[in-house]
Amino acid sequence: MNSVSQAPNLHSSSIPGATLTPGTPPPVTSDRFERLALLPTLLRAVREQGYEIPTPIQAGAIPHVLAGQDLLGCAQTGTGKTAAFALPILQRLLGSGAGRDRQPVRALVLSPTRELAAQIAEDFQTYGKYTGIRVGMIFGGVSQHGQEQMLRRGVDILVATPGRLLDLMQQRLIQFSQIEVFVLDEADRMLDMGFLPDVRRIIATLPRKRQTLLFSATMPADIEALANSILSSPVRVAVTPVASTVEKIVQSLYFVGRDQKSALLEHVLKNQDVTRALVFTRTKRAANQVLLRLSRASIRADVIHGNKSQGARQRALAQFKAGSIRVLVATDIAARGIDVESISHVVNYELPDIPETYVHRIGRTARAGAQGAALSFCDSTERSQLRDIERLIRMPVPVVQEHPFRPGTAQAQAAPSSPSSTSPSSSNRPRRLRFRGRGRSN
Numbered sequence: 124m125n126s127v128s129q130a131p132n133l134h135s136s137s138i139p140g141a142t143l144t145p146g147t148p149p150p151v152t153s154d155r156f157e158r159l160a161l162l163p164t165l166l167r168a169v170r171e172q173g174y175e176i177p178t179p180i181q182a183g184a185i186p187h188v189l190a191g192q193d194l195l196g197c198a199q200t201g202t203g204k205t206a207a208f209a210l211p212i213l214q215r216l217l218g219s220g221a222g223r224d225r226q227p228v229r230a231l232v233l234s235p236t237r238e239l240a241a242q243i244a245e246d247f248q249t250y251g252k253y254t255g256i257r258v259g260m261i262f263g264g265v266s267q268h269g270q271e272q273m274l275r276r277g278v279d280i281l282v283a284t285p286g287r288l289l290d291l292m293q294q295r296l297i298q299f300s301q302i303e304v305f306v307l308d309e310a311d312r313m314l315d316m317g318f319l320p321d322v323r324r325i326i327a328t329l330p331r332k333r334q335t336l337l338f339s340a341t342m343p344a345d346i347e348a349l350a351n352s353i354l355s356s357p358v359r360v361a362v363t364p365v366a367s368t369v370e371k372i373v374q375s376l377y378f379v380g381r382d383q384k385s386a387l388l389e390h391v392l393k394n395q396d397v398t399r400a401l402v403f404t405r406t407k408r409a410a411n412q413v414l415l416r417l418s419r420a421s422i423r424a425d426v427i428h429g430n431k432s433q434g435a436r437q438r439a440l441a442q443f444k445a446g447s448i449r450v451l452v453a454t455d456i457a458a459r460g461i462d463v464e465s466i467s468h469v470v471n472y473e474l475p476d477i478p479e480t481y482v483h484r485i486g487r488t489a490r491a492g493a494q495g496a497a498l499s500f501c502d503s504t505e506r507s508q509l510r511d512i513e514r515l516i517r518m519p520v521p522v523v524q525e526h527p528f529r530p531g532t533a534q535a536q537a538a539p540s541s542p543s544s545t546s547p548s549s550s551n552r553p554r555r556l557r558f559r560g561r562g563r564s565n
Contacts, residue, residue, distance in 0.1 A: 178203035227301035310339035424450035
């Protein structure tokens with residue numbers, strides 16, 4: 124296959140906020156979905172969701188995907204990239220007789236986490252509700268029996284995480300000889316989670332004659348190399364650079380002792396403006412400890428991370444979306460796929476080791492034009508992470524000077540110790556760890 128076009132100097136296209144590989148004809152300028160040449164059945168479903176104007180990644184990608192071209196999309200969470208590949212895939216399959224019983228899988232979407240896979244499958248079902256196209260999901264953490272039955276009945280579009288999919292392939296329960304379109308979503312997260320070897324094994328079984336779409340929020344060297352090996356003469360569309368943050372997000376930084384973070388979290392959650400908060404920790408253990416502290420304070424909360432069963436994670440997310448709980452505590456990996464438009468606040472209880480993760484985290488608020496706030500707690504062991512974040516976003520995060528738990532105050536010294544005070548210091552953690560171990564918790 125041809126290597127991906129190298130485009131260090133991308134020029135502006137006719138789509139605001141999007142850039143394309145030099146030499147690529149720009150897509151049709153479109154301020155409405157009707158101008159993207161989508162079928163009426165798809166437009167009807169899109170309109171029912173209240174969408175009228177495509178986002179830059181949708182306007183930049185959809186015409187090229189409809190034309191059958193390979194695509195390399197650089198877009199972070201919250202830019203609408205799922206619709207950028209879901210809508211043209213649905214349209215393509217409608218033209219190839221999809222929807223018949225026991226039809227072989229025609230489109231495969233690989234996702235790094237269960238939550239994101241579920242969100243992608245839900246979007247396919249939403250946009251394809253009038254098409255008759257069948258969508259299936261495969262992921263770990265649940266019995267494979269139901270997934271085997273689903274495969275026997277036949278699906279047109281399969282959304283899967285790498286671990287369980289590879290297991291079923293090795294059991295000869297699934298084959299991909301009829302795949303027309305392959306999508307690798309959140310490729311950089313696949314890299315972080317150590318899934319690239321599994322991804323390569325899966326890709327090796329796919330037909331060479333196919334359309335391939337790769338999306339990633341960042342483009343480290345390993346992802347560029349992967350793109351070079353699987354894409355053929357691709358169009359490259361980049362929107363919302365990873366260093367940018369949503370303009371409507373108000374960012375705040377709290378310097379606080381590690382032992383007082385829980386007390387500070389309780390303090391900020393007393394603010395009635397915090398209607399729905401997503402709290403990020405680095406580890407599963409810290410997430411559990413934060414939940415315990417919130418429960419003791421009678422704050423309605425739940426937690427999602429890799430050690431929770433799929434059912435428990437889905438229940439927690441459903442309660443969070445419905446407003447039954449006010450706070451959801453999550454690790455970064457488990458939070459991929461959370462798409463809740465009314466999150467008022469994101470709280471970085473612990474700063475991430477990878478600065479790009481900060482941008483992904485705070486992008487969970489200020490969705491659909493709403494206002495949002497991102498609060499970050501920084502203890503003395505996290506100053507290097509803070510410097511990396513501020514270097515990435517090219518601005519200092521405004522510091523909250525007056526709060527009761529800032530280091531040195533009497534209230535901070537008298538506050539009960541945080542449950543996380545017994546956890547190992549983060550000062551010995553590698554700051555930019557890219558591989559987190561292989562694991563099959565997806």
